[in-house]
Amino acid sequence: MTQPKRIAVTGAAGQICYSLLFRIANGDVYGKDTPVVLQLLDLPQAQKAVQGVVMELEDCAFPLLQGVTITDDPATAFRDIDAGFFVGSRPRTQGMERRDLLSANAEIFRTQGRALNEGAKRDAKVIVVGNPANTNAMILAANAKDFPTENVTAMLRLDHNRALTQFAKKAGVSVDAIEKFVVWGNHSPTMFADWANATADGKPLPQVIGDEAWYKDTLIPTVAKRGTAIIEARGASSAASAANAAIDHMRDWISGSNGDWVSMGISSDGSYGIPEGVMAGVPVICSNGSYERVQGLKLDAFAQQMLDRTVAELVEEREAVSALL
Numbered sequence: 127m128t129q130p131k132r133i134a135v136t137g138a139a140g141q142i143c144y145s146l147l148f149r150i151a152n153g154d155v156y157g158k159d160t161p162v163v164l165q166l167l168d169l170p171q172a173q174k175a176v177q178g179v180v181m182e183l184e185d186c187a188f189p190l191l192q193g194v195t196i197t198d199d200p201a202t203a204f205r206d207i208d209a210g211f212f213v214g215s216r217p218r219t220q221g222m223e224r225r226d227l228l229s230a231n232a233e234i235f236r237t238q239g240r241a242l243n244e245g246a247k248r249d250a251k252v253i254v255v256g257n258p259a260n261t262n263a264m265i266l267a268a269n270a271k272d273f274p275t276e277n278v279t280a281m282l283r284l285d286h287n288r289a290l291t292q293f294a295k296k297a298g299v300s301v302d303a304i305e306k307f308v309v310w311g312n313h314s315p316t317m318f319a320d321w322a323n324a325t326a327d328g329k330p331l332p333q334v335i336g337d338e339a340w341y342k343d344t345l346i347p348t349v350a351k352r353g354t355a356i357i358e359a360r361g362a363s364s365a366a367s368a369a370n371a372a373i374d375h376m377r378d379w380i381s382g383s384n385g386d387w388v389s390m391g392i393s394s395d396g397s398y399g400i401p402e403g404v405m406a407g408v409p410v411i412c413s414n415g416s417y418e419r420v421q422g423l424k425l426d427a428f429a430q431q432m433l434d435r436t437v438a439e440l441v442e443e444r445e446a447v448s449a450l451l
């Protein structure tokens with residue numbers, strides 16, 4: 127058996143983690159040959175609830191689960207980790223936008239960035255799920271001064287997966303027939319679900335669907351507002367689908383995306399005119415434990431306008447938290 131991977135998960139008592147932890151323990155991130163140790167973080171008042179979740183993890187008898195620690199101390203949670211899922215933070219409720227969580231959650235990521243810096247392996251892979259995910263990831267990276275910024279990412283994969291299903295239904299194909307699709311920008315209603323390069327079974331998706339009005343007037347807003355629709359229907363924000371997206375993001379980063387594009391929020395290097403340091407969703411291809419931006423795409427006037435809008439929002443969010451960077 128290989129060495130166990132140490133995985134920190136924050137917000138362990140919450141609803142996303144109630145799905146996420148069981149998937150990780152089942153081997154869905156590192157594969158069925160790699161044992162895992164979970165290092166669970168939550169607030170002091172949530173420790174008892176985390177203990178309950180751990181009892182349930184034990185009761186699953188997962189062969190790959192070699193150990194679990196529970197703590198309310200970020201430094202303990204992030205010590206020697208290979209991967210970190212940063213979920214812990216307040217979710218929005220009806221009537222709120224994700225950016226309304228900025229002041230409630232930003233401070234969490236400053237504190238945790240410092241702890242990540244202290245204790246994590248330098249090649250640890252980090253995904254931020256807690257909203258507003260892009261800007262929280264930027265705060266986390268900025269406060270982990272000696273930790274590689276490229277190893278801190280934000281989750282756009284739920285938006286990506288949501289769009290794939292809508293496209294697949296419209297085109298009458300399976301979701302895995304669709305390739306080269308990307309969600310650009312912020313995990314917010316300004317996100318840009320871009321089908322310009324996408325294919326279905328190798329044929330251009332815009333031609334296969336042949337309905338640009340549907341794409342602009344139905345697909346884009348449906349994906350952008352899906353989180354709100356779930357909150358209205360369920361009375362709570364997406365949980366199992368968010369956990370699934372976090373698993374997809376990390377699994378592909380670790381094991382590769384088989385040449386296909388996936389959407390990841392990463393720190394901008396200035397490509398596509400996205401200001402450097404902004405944590406924006408872009409197309410990447412994952413292989414050998416790392417990701418590469420897809421470069422050189424031509425954006426038409428509509429795409430450029432959509433990208434500019436979502437990037438402008440990210441820049442505004444960055445200004446709002448400048449004191450924490």
Ligand SMILES: NC(=O)C1=CN([C@@H]2O[C@H](COP(=O)(O)OP(=O)(O)OC[C@H]3O[C@@H](n4cnc5c(N)ncnc54)[C@H](O)[C@@H]3O)[C@@H](O)[C@H]2O)C=CC1
Pocket residue numbers: 136137138139140141142143167168169172213214215216217218234254255256257258259281282284285313363364365368
């Ligand atoms: N990026 C994305 O696509 C998605 C992001 N989210 C976000 O994920 C976050 C978590 O959502 P849920 O699990 O539904 O929320 P929840 O309220 O069920 O759980 C959050 C957990 O985080 C804990 N927590 C709060 N502050 C903490 C801190 N400083 N350190 C450690 N733990 C802390 C809470 O005690 C609670 O157990 C929310 O911000 C939500 O908006 C949700 C769905 C999709």
Ligand SMILES: O=C([O-])CC(=O)C(=O)O
Pocket residue numbers: 217218224257284352353354356363364
């Ligand atoms: O909408 C929310 O607040 C939760 C979330 O990020 C999503 O479901 O995409």
